[in-house]
Amino acid sequence: xxxVTQTPSHQVTQMxxxxxxxxxxxxxxxxxxxxxxxxxxxxxxLVSFYNNEISEKSEIxxxxxxxxxxxxxxxxxxxxxxxxxxxxxxxxASISYRDTEAFFGQGTRLTVV
Amino acid sequence: xxxxxxDPGPFNVPEGATVAFNCTYSNSASQSFFWYRQDCRKxxxxxxxxxxxxxxxxxxxxQLNRASQYISLLIRDSKLSDSATYLxxxxxxxxxxxxxxxxxxxxxxx
Numbered sequence: 001x002x003x004v005t006q007t008p009s010h011q012v013t014q015m016x017x018x019x020x021x022x023x024x025x026x027x028x029x030x031x032x033x034x035x036x037x038x039x040x041x042x043x044x045x046l047v048s049f050y051n052n053e054i055s056e057k058s059e060i061x062x063x064x065x066x067x068x069x070x071x072x073x074x075x076x077x078x079x080x081x082x083x084x085x086x087x088x089x090x091x092x093a094s095i096s097y098r099d100t101e102a103f104f105g106q107g108t109r110l111t112v113v
Numbered sequence: 114x115x116x117x118x119x120d121p122g123p124f125n126v127p128e129g130a131t132v133a134f135n136c137t138y139s140n141s142a143s144q145s146f147f148w149y150r151q152d153c154r155k156x157x158x159x160x161x162x163x164x165x166x167x168x169x170x171x172x173x174x175x176q177l178n179r180a181s182q183y184i185s186l187l188i189r190d191s192k193l194s195d196s197a198t199y200l201x202x203x204x205x206x207x208x209x210x211x212x213x214x215x216x217x218x219x220x221x222x223x
Contacts, residue, residue, distance in 0.1 A: 031209060042216065043157060043200065048209035055209045091156055093211075099145040099204050102211055104156040 002026045006105035023092030033093040119214035136201030145204040
């Protein structure tokens with residue numbers, strides 16, 4: 001069964017450092033997402049990406065965040081200068097067509113110390 | 114009113130019980146509705162999409178009530194393995210966004 005894969009599964013970084021979270025969406029999917037979940041809280045939308053550009057972003061997705069699809073398979077989330085409050089589980093998701101079910105990767109647990 | 118609202122629970126039920134969760138949504142133009150299951154520190158996994166006419170998958174039944182703007186999930190004959198958080202997900206019309214509820218925690222007790 002096709003799946004979304006994310007790497008690394010866990011990343012520990014020092015405050016102020018840059019991190020890149022990587023995702024390989026399902027191959028024939030067209031829409032890609034990043035969500036985050038702070039421990040004990042709800043899953044929050046960060047950004048959606050379609051046709052090689054951001055289609056929407058939330059207020060959380062400020063100038064410290066960027067996304068990229070550097071090749072035909074990878075989809076990355078970069079946080080330029082991490083803060084303690086960026087510590088969370090980051091989930092990548094992809095969908096085949098708009099408004100269909102989203103499939104999530106297993107997540108990257110980011111810990112900023 | 115929150116975009117998607119759920120009772121966080123926990124719902125503690127004995128094995129074999131029937132349990133139902135509701136989820137309300139604020140945007141009457143929403144068209145796509147889903148129930149996801151999330152185990153502790155894991156990714157959300159699709160349980161079922163919710164169709165206008167209601168749909169069933171084994172022990173799980175999902176219903177949509179557009180007039181009252183809520184969806185429901187019914188679990189029959191609860192198993193210990195059903196213990197998880199159940200997430201209601203609704204699309205935001207005119208956008209690519211999927212909005213999550215806070216989730217409802219279910220504990221099935223032996």
